[in-house]
Amino acid sequence: MPQHIVxxxxxxxxxxxxxxxxxxYFTDDSFYRYGHYRADSVPEMAAGIPKFRGTAYxxxxxxxxxxxxxxxxxxxxxxxxxxxxxGEHPATGxxxxxxxxxxxxxLCHEKxxxxxxxxxxxxxxxxxxxxxxxxxxxxxxxPHSPSIGGLKPAVALAAQCAGCHGAxxxxxxxxxxxxxxxxxxLTREMKKYKAGARQNPMMTPIMQALSxxxxxxxxxxxxxxxxxxAAAPDAPEDxxxxxxxxxxxxVGCHGAQGQxxxxxxALTGKDAAYLHDQLRxxxxGVRQNPMMTPIxxxxxxxxxxxxxxxxATVDAKSAPAPTVAAPEANxxxVGCHGAQGQxxxxxxALAGKDAAYLSDQLRxxxxGARQNPMMMPIxxxxxxxxxxxxxxxxxxxxxxN
Amino acid sequence: MxxxxxxxxIKSGRRAFxxxxxxxxxxxxxxxxxxxxxxxxxxxxxxxxxxxxxxxxPDYDWTQHDWGYGIDxxxxxxxxxxxxxxxxxxNVVPTANHFRTWVERYVWLEGEERPMVDSHSDPGxxxxxxxxxxxxxxxxYQGKKIDxxxxxPKICNHCRHPxxxxxxxxxxxxxxxxxxxxxxxxxxxxxxxxxQACPYGARFFDYERxxxxxxxxxxxxxxxxxKPACVEVCPVGARIFGDMNNEASxxxxxxxxxxxxxxxxxxxxxxxxxxxxxxxxxx
Numbered sequence: 001m002p003q004h005i006v007x008x009x010x011x012x013x014x015x016x017x018x019x020x021x022x023x024x025y026f027t028d029d030s031f032y033r034y035g036h037y038r039a040d041s042v043p044e045m046a047a048g049i050p051k052f053r054g055t056a057y058x059x060x061x062x063x064x065x066x067x068x069x070x071x072x073x074x075x076x077x078x079x080x081x082x083x084x085x086x087g088e089h090p091a092t093g094x095x096x097x098x099x100x101x102x103x104x105x106x107l108c109h110e111k112x113x114x115x116x117x118x119x120x121x122x123x124x125x126x127x128x129x130x131x132x133x134x135x136x137x138x139x140x141x142x143p144h145s146p147s148i149g150g151l152k153p154a155v156a157l158a159a160q161c162a163g164c165h166g167a168x169x170x171x172x173x174x175x176x177x178x179x180x181x182x183x184x185x186l187t188r189e190m191k192k193y194k195a196g197a198r199q200n201p202m203m204t205p206i207m208q209a210l211s212x213x214x215x216x217x218x219x220x221x222x223x224x225x226x227x228x229x230a231a232a233p234d235a236p237e238d239x240x241x242x243x244x245x246x247x248x249x250x251v252g253c254h255g256a257q258g259q260x261x262x263x264x265x266a267l268t269g270k271d272a273a274y275l276h277d278q279l280r281x282x283x284x285g286v287r288q289n290p291m292m293t294p295i296x297x298x299x300x301x302x303x304x305x306x307x308x309x310x311x312a313t314v315d316a317k318s319a320p321a322p323t324v325a326a327p328e329a330n331x332x333x334v335g336c337h338g339a340q341g342q343x344x345x346x347x348x349a350l351a352g353k354d355a356a357y358l359s360d361q362l363r364x365x366x367x368g369a370r371q372n373p374m375m376m377p378i379x380x381x382x383x384x385x386x387x388x389x390x391x392x393x394x395x396x397x398x399x400x401n
Numbered sequence: 402m403x404x405x406x407x408x409x410x411i412k413s414g415r416r417a418f419x420x421x422x423x424x425x426x427x428x429x430x431x432x433x434x435x436x437x438x439x440x441x442x443x444x445x446x447x448x449x450x451x452x453x454x455x456x457x458x459p460d461y462d463w464t465q466h467d468w469g470y471g472i473d474x475x476x477x478x479x480x481x482x483x484x485x486x487x488x489x490x491x492n493v494v495p496t497a498n499h500f501r502t503w504v505e506r507y508v509w510l511e512g513e514e515r516p517m518v519d520s521h522s523d524p525g526x527x528x529x530x531x532x533x534x535x536x537x538x539x540x541x542y543q544g545k546k547i548d549x550x551x552x553x554p555k556i557c558n559h560c561r562h563p564x565x566x567x568x569x570x571x572x573x574x575x576x577x578x579x580x581x582x583x584x585x586x587x588x589x590x591x592x593x594x595x596x597q598a599c600p601y602g603a604r605f606f607d608y609e610r611x612x613x614x615x616x617x618x619x620x621x622x623x624x625x626x627x628k629p630a631c632v633e634v635c636p637v638g639a640r641i642f643g644d645m646n647n648e649a650s651x652x653x654x655x656x657x658x659x660x661x662x663x664x665x666x667x668x669x670x671x672x673x674x675x676x677x678x679x680x681x682x683x684x
Contacts, residue, residue, distance in 0.1 A: 036575065
């Protein structure tokens with residue numbers, strides 16, 4: 001064979017041998033096992049660890065929350081949609097609780113032309129908020145089990161708690177803070193009071209008057225109030241003309257701000273439910289008063305509700321102001337009787353009361369001549385000097401107008 | 402010297418040459434066939450597709466499943482939880498323009514013939530969410546007169562005849578026996594032919610890792626009996642996933658009870674992602 005042909009053949013053989021060797025060497029062993037791809041890549045991809053663990057995983061610990069959630073229409077909105085994927089939680093720490101609820105909720109509930117009509121939607125700018133300074137959905141809606149009709153605003157419910165636990169829910173003296181507690185804990189404890197499993201002369205009757213749903217709303221309200229509530233949840237003054245027209249009937253006797261004048265009691269700072277009930281009682285004749293009865297009879301139920309809400313939420317600034325400085329012992333009073341002694345819920349107003357009356361009553365509590373499980377221990381801790389100062393302080397409150 | 406001598410010599414030389422050439426070709430072919438075993442192995446692999454081995458995935462036999470995906474566009478509320486869930490579950494590049502699944506908004510303004518279409522990566526929607534990592538649709542059509550509007554979730558169609566797999570020069574992307582179209586990132590050379598080839602725009606390029614990316618139907622989840630993250634989080638049941646081999650599965654029910662369609666059937670890609678509630682303009 002001619003030499004140049006031999007050379008060509010050798011060259012070809014070397015080339016193919018190299019190519020084949022390279023192919024064998026560089027091709028993964030598992031290539032072609034199932035097809036024209038690396039078979040090992042399939043189990044590699046399947047080995048990934050899921051981050052979304054599903055609601056069954058959450059249920060393991062958050063049992064009570066799970067029960068509440070499954071009972072409502074939001075059971076289609078799974079835990080990890082709002083609280084981010086669980087991953088290795090709880091080992092990796094807590095999952096976030098959404099803070100901007102308006103932003104979160106409107107993801108699904110903002111009125112938009114492309115959304116199916118069956119989806120509950122709101123026009124965000126037209127939707128009413130109880131606090132104008134703090135736009136939150138959870139004030140009225142329980143995110144874990146929301147309802148569309150029959151809302152009982154948490155603010156009105158919370159007024160019953162504010163007397164002892166402080167308007168901001170931070171707790172006052174012996175009354176524990178509520179805002180640092182978990183909603184599940186609060187719900188459980190409130191239900192214990194209601195059922196009698198936990199006994200407390202103050203809490204038991206209050207809880208027995210609440211429905212289970214009210215309890216859920218309250219728990220949710222305080223659990224989410226968190227540290228955002230530097231200020232008390234002041235409801236806005238309702239400046240609508242309708243309320244103005246209605247209050248014209250009250251201001252003549254109860255003062256321009258409803259702060260009370262002489263024998264006419266203060267309306268401000270009273271519980272909305274209390275005001276509502278009393279107006280209804282006047283209207284129906286259950287409570288009789290020659291002044292109030294005809295006025296109340298002229299009010300519709302809607303008017304009564306508006307008035308009650310309005311006076312329950314009037315700013316404390318317009319309440320009477322003291323002319324002397326508050327004594328140290330005052331700290332023991334404000335928890336229940338309000339920062340301005342204006343009275344809260346079942347706790348009577350102190351501001352504007354006669355000094356002699358106040359000091360007499362405190363002494364009676366101290367001696368046991370007047371009985372009250374709340375007042376007696378407090379009064380026993382007061383000296384004569386402190387009683388005198390307190391009486392002087394509260395009697396110095398004068399209507400600001 | 403000899404060659405110059407006579408014609409017979411030349412003749413015998415040509416014969417020897419041809420004989421030599423034949424031997425050479427034969428031996429090279431033999432080397433190719435025997436040494437590489439390439440053709441033989443390839444033949445075997447075709448047989449393997451028909452009756453495959455089972456990849457070593459715990460408690461999972463891919464011969465038992467034929468996954469399918471359903472989308473009910475009439476239910477979608479455009480909350481985009483699916484898009485965020487997908488990104489979190491799969492560590493997808495955290496910018497608005499890289500996504501494995503997305504939702505399109507179609508809006509016909511009154512009197513307009515063509516719809517306005519946008520998705521979460523639209524600048525207006527990014528502005529509304531305030532971040533490229535969170536997504537929401539802005540309310541740009543509020544108060545406008547609208548003839549028709551709806552949302553359409555989109556995702557890789559995991560085609561029966563995927564054009565992306567056909568064009569891949571390295572075998573980095575492939576169709577599994579249970580129906581998923583996957584990408585082997587170790588073999589992907591980043592040529593992006595598949596991005597061009599996909600008629601649905603379901604693939605994107607990850608510039609940081611220099612590989613192509615796409616939906617895997619959360620292969621790590623479905624092989625553990627879970628649903629893909631987007632299906633798991635959808636609050637309105639607009640996304641349906643299941644095993645088409647199983648009569649009782651969500652997808653089988655979806656296909657039985659609805660008249661479904663696929664996107665761009667004319668491409669011959671034969672998607673396994675089925676829609677209800679689409680309009681003719683949606684493709």
